[in-house]
Amino acid sequence: MCLAIPGQILSIEGDDPLTRTGKVSFGGIVKEVNLAYVPEAKVGDYVIVHVGFAISVVDEQEAQQVFEYLRQMDELGELQEQPA
Amino acid sequence: MRFIEEYRDAEAAQRFAEAIRKIVTREWTIMEVCGGQTHAIMKFGIDELLPPQVTLLHGPGCPVCVTPVELIDKAVELALRPEVIFCSFGDMLRVPGTRGDLLSAKAAGGDVRIVYSPMDALQLAIKNPDRQVVFFAVGFETTAPANAMAVYQAKRQGITNFSVLVSHVLVPPALEAILNSPRNRVQGFLAAGHVCTVMGYTEYEPIAQKYRVPIVVTGFEPLDILQGVYMCVKQLEEGRAEVENQYARSVRREGNRPAQELIREVFEVVPRKWRGIGEIPQSGLGLREPYWQFDAERRFPLRTGSVEEASECISGLILQGVKKPYECPAFGTRCTPEHPLGATMVSSEGACAAYFKYRREATPRAG
Numbered sequence: 001m002c003l004a005i006p007g008q009i010l011s012i013e014g015d016d017p018l019t020r021t022g023k024v025s026f027g028g029i030v031k032e033v034n035l036a037y038v039p040e041a042k043v044g045d046y047v048i049v050h051v052g053f054a055i056s057v058v059d060e061q062e063a064q065q066v067f068e069y070l071r072q073m074d075e076l077g078e079l080q081e082q083p084a
Numbered sequence: 085m086r087f088i089e090e091y092r093d094a095e096a097a098q099r100f101a102e103a104i105r106k107i108v109t110r111e112w113t114i115m116e117v118c119g120g121q122t123h124a125i126m127k128f129g130i131d132e133l134l135p136p137q138v139t140l141l142h143g144p145g146c147p148v149c150v151t152p153v154e155l156i157d158k159a160v161e162l163a164l165r166p167e168v169i170f171c172s173f174g175d176m177l178r179v180p181g182t183r184g185d186l187l188s189a190k191a192a193g194g195d196v197r198i199v200y201s202p203m204d205a206l207q208l209a210i211k212n213p214d215r216q217v218v219f220f221a222v223g224f225e226t227t228a229p230a231n232a233m234a235v236y237q238a239k240r241q242g243i244t245n246f247s248v249l250v251s252h253v254l255v256p257p258a259l260e261a262i263l264n265s266p267r268n269r270v271q272g273f274l275a276a277g278h279v280c281t282v283m284g285y286t287e288y289e290p291i292a293q294k295y296r297v298p299i300v301v302t303g304f305e306p307l308d309i310l311q312g313v314y315m316c317v318k319q320l321e322e323g324r325a326e327v328e329n330q331y332a333r334s335v336r337r338e339g340n341r342p343a344q345e346l347i348r349e350v351f352e353v354v355p356r357k358w359r360g361i362g363e364i365p366q367s368g369l370g371l372r373e374p375y376w377q378f379d380a381e382r383r384f385p386l387r388t389g390s391v392e393e394a395s396e397c398i399s400g401l402i403l404q405g406v407k408k409p410y411e412c413p414a415f416g417t418r419c420t421p422e423h424p425l426g427a428t429m430v431s432s433e434g435a436c437a438a439y440f441k442y443r444r445e446a447t448p449r450a451g
């Protein structure tokens with residue numbers, strides 16, 4: 001129910017901030033999405049979309065965080081495994 | 085798809101599982117709050133990757149599951165009115181009420197339509213001025229901005245044949261209800277990433293402090309959930325109880341301000357009844373007075389009063405993490421997705437349906 005998926009904004013229409021919409025591509029499937037809640041969103045951005053509304057702009061740097069965390073853990077893990 | 089596939093990498097998942105095994109020294113019970121996470125855990129077998137010391141309990145975060153029976157009955161009653169076009173998200177259609185579900189109302193001639201967004205229901209109202217369009221506004225905080233916008237636009241555009249049947253619930257009061265229960269087993273939470281995308285996570289900070297539970301805001305892909313579990317176990321092992329944000333690519337501490345503003349414009353916090361759990365104070369949203377004209381319960385005279393729930397179903401205990409689906413005597417026999425007795429078997433995000441789909445054959449893991 002709270003399913004929300006990331007898609008990329010292809011174009012934006014409308015000036016009224018409350019009815020601003022965009023064409024958003026979800027792996028090639030394009031849907032019209034309400035952009036009222038992401039006033040900062042630009043063409044090319046990825047947005048998280050739930051029931052026709054974008055609820056956030058994906059932070060591309062933070063998106064790497066999981067992999068960065070894994071890398072740091074690995075480094076730590078290697079240290080731990082070294083014989084004392 | 086970008087921002088999905090990379091978080092399903094099996095090898096990275098193994099490395100997270102390995103890391104959890106390395107730090108865990110004793111038994112911990114963690115609840116994932118959101119039904120979407122429950123579904124992903126079952127689908128990708130994340131629970132089976134975890135060391136036996138870590139138990140995942142499935143929380144109340146499935147709006148379909150916690151919508152009270154009397155609201156389903158009201159929905160059915162509305163759907164059967166000849167002037168009404170009743171619009172709903174698809175997963176509400178098979179939730180059993182006391183007198184059937186929305187699908188049976190449709191079979192009996194009710195005009196029931198599945199919509200993807202509440203704005204589609206509003207469009208239907210504009211296109212059908214001689215009919216009454218009612219939208220079943222269920223959901224958690226994630227869905228509230230969309231539902232608030234539909235009502236706000238209806239008012240702004242002076243649309244008089246649109247109304248909503250509201251069943252909106254809030255996550256933090258439910259977490260407190262679980263933590264206050266004498267049967268509580270939960271030691272840490274994975275909070276729902278999309279709820280927090282809208283609301284932020286400052287509301288969770290006093291809960292983490294007061295109850296000494298770690299709360300990790302977590303996403304929905306396998307690597308998100310595994311990292312969330314890792315962060316939660318790490319806090320538990322170190323004796324910390326903080327709010328941490330695993331899902332920072334979508335969640336900011338303060339949440340989505342414009343969305344919160346519109347929610348506050350249209351809705352106010354009210355007590356709500358949760359199916360299987362009962363009434364929780366200040367745990368839901370209802371329309372504010374300036375928007376009462378769009379409240380379907382005020383617009384239509386409805387007969388339905390409060391009703392007793394079927395006794396055999398233990399979904400209330402499942403939603404609170406007290407029992408697992410296979411502990412229900414009806415599970416997989418008298419209760420299946422084809423013939424659900426309770427809402428946790430109906431919704432694909434309900435714990436019973438997730439177990440039925442992915443774990444019917446598997447015997448419960450010891451411990």
Ligand code: SF4
Binds near residue numbers: 413
């Ligand atoms: S298996 Fe069916 S009857 Fe048992 S708790 Fe789940 S939904 Fe209720």
